[in-house]
Amino acid sequence: xxxxxxxxxxxxxxxxxxxxxxxxxxxxxxxxxxxxxxxxxxxxxxxxxxxxxxxxxxxxxxxxxxxxxxxxxxxxxxxxxxxxxxxxxxxxxxxxxxxxxxxxxxxxxxxxxxxxxxxxxxxxxxxxxxxxxxxxxxxxxxxxxxxxxxxxxxxxxxxxxxxxxxxxxxxxxxxxxxxxxxxxxxxxxxxxxxxxxxxxxxxxxxxxxxxxxxxxxxxxxxxxxxxxxxxxxxxxxxxxxxxxxxxxxxxxxxxxxxxxxxxxxxxxxxxxxxxxxxxxxxxxxxxxxxxxx
Ligand code: ATR
Numbered sequence: 001x002x003x004x005x006x007x008x009x010x011x012x013x014x015x016x017x018x019x020x021x022x023x024x025x026x027x028x029x030x031x032x033x034x035x036x037x038x039x040x041x042x043x044x045x046x047x048x049x050x051x052x053x054x055x056x057x058x059x060x061x062x063x064x065x066x067x068x069x070x071x072x073x074x075x076x077x078x079x080x081x082x083x084x085x086x087x088x089x090x091x092x093x094x095x096x097x098x099x100x101x102x103x104x105x106x107x108x109x110x111x112x113x114x115x116x117x118x119x120x121x122x123x124x125x126x127x128x129x130x131x132x133x134x135x136x137x138x139x140x141x142x143x144x145x146x147x148x149x150x151x152x153x154x155x156x157x158x159x160x161x162x163x164x165x166x167x168x169x170x171x172x173x174x175x176x177x178x179x180x181x182x183x184x185x186x187x188x189x190x191x192x193x194x195x196x197x198x199x200x201x202x203x204x205x206x207x208x209x210x211x212x213x214x215x216x217x218x219x220x221x222x223x224x225x226x227x228x229x230x231x232x233x234x235x236x237x238x239x240x241x242x243x244x245x246x247x248x249x250x251x252x253x254x255x256x257x258x259x260x261x262x263x264x265x266x267x268x269x270x271x272x273x274x275x276x277x278x279x280x281x282x283x284x285x286x287x288x289x290x291x292x293x
Contacts, residue, residue, distance in 0.1 A: 017050040101116050125256030
């Protein structure tokens with residue numbers, strides 16, 4: 001944090017929320033309220049949770065301002081419905097993903113707009129956690145919403161050749177067709193082929209999450225110095241990341257994506273871009289919270 005004087009609140013409603021169903025598990029309030037406090041804005045603004053059923057989602061998103069909110073995050077299962085509610089007032093990333101995770105007011109017109117910061121969060125975290133990483137081929141396990149955002153960022157922003165491995169191959173094929181990216185699709189049984197020579201492996205499946213079966217893959221086919229990312233963060237060190245570290249590979253945990261995806265939203269709502277120190281402080285708060293849970 002470079003500026004030590006408290007920032008002045010901007011005009012407009014003072015609240016932001018995360019919308020989901022259920023939403024009690026969301027750690028976004030902890031991240032944003034940590035940053036508000038660090039910038040002397042903890043009294044001026046509040047970041048809360050809002051549990052919204054599917055049939056009320058579109059109305060809620062469209063009426064955020066009269067409801068007293070200057071913006072929102074949208075989480076599972078509402079990102080696609082939020083996109084539909086805001087369309088065509090969405091940016092090109094949200095348009096490609098057909099999903100919105102961040103809603104904000106346009107500074108000039110005051111209109112609500114939707115964007116999607118998940119892919120940015122993934123790439124920014126990779127760049128900061130593994131600064132020496134460079135590679136041309138990425139293998140993504142899974143084909144859900146997170147895989148979409150990550151595949152889009154890796155193919156379009158990072159210019160990598162992408163391979164998608166999914167248990168349900170048709171879902172991976174639909175992802176590639178929808179995103180119009182140049183990517184190869186593999187079934188789960190073709191795992192070794194999909195990993196051979198890859199510079200980056202990303203797990204977006206639920207395997208390895210507490211209470212789920214572990215993700216068991218053979219990492220020896222990856223390139224030397226490959227990076228392995230897991231978006232699962234409960235536990236923080238998944239069996240996959242432990243195996244990656246043991247094999248001398250770079251291991252990138254899932255909290256970083258969650259933290260960095262929050263940065264653009266905070267800036268859009270509150271006019272201040274959280275820096276590395278802010279992210280480190282929120283990370284410490286998240287780890288304490290996860291350990292207490
Ligand atoms: P999100 O949208 O949060 O990224 P999701 O849509 O719930 O997640 O997707 C979860 C991913 O984990 C999917 O790719 C799923 O594979 P299918 O598309 O075949 O369902 C994958 N997954 C979940 N359990 C799995 C298992 N036991 N083995 C392999 N893949 C699994």
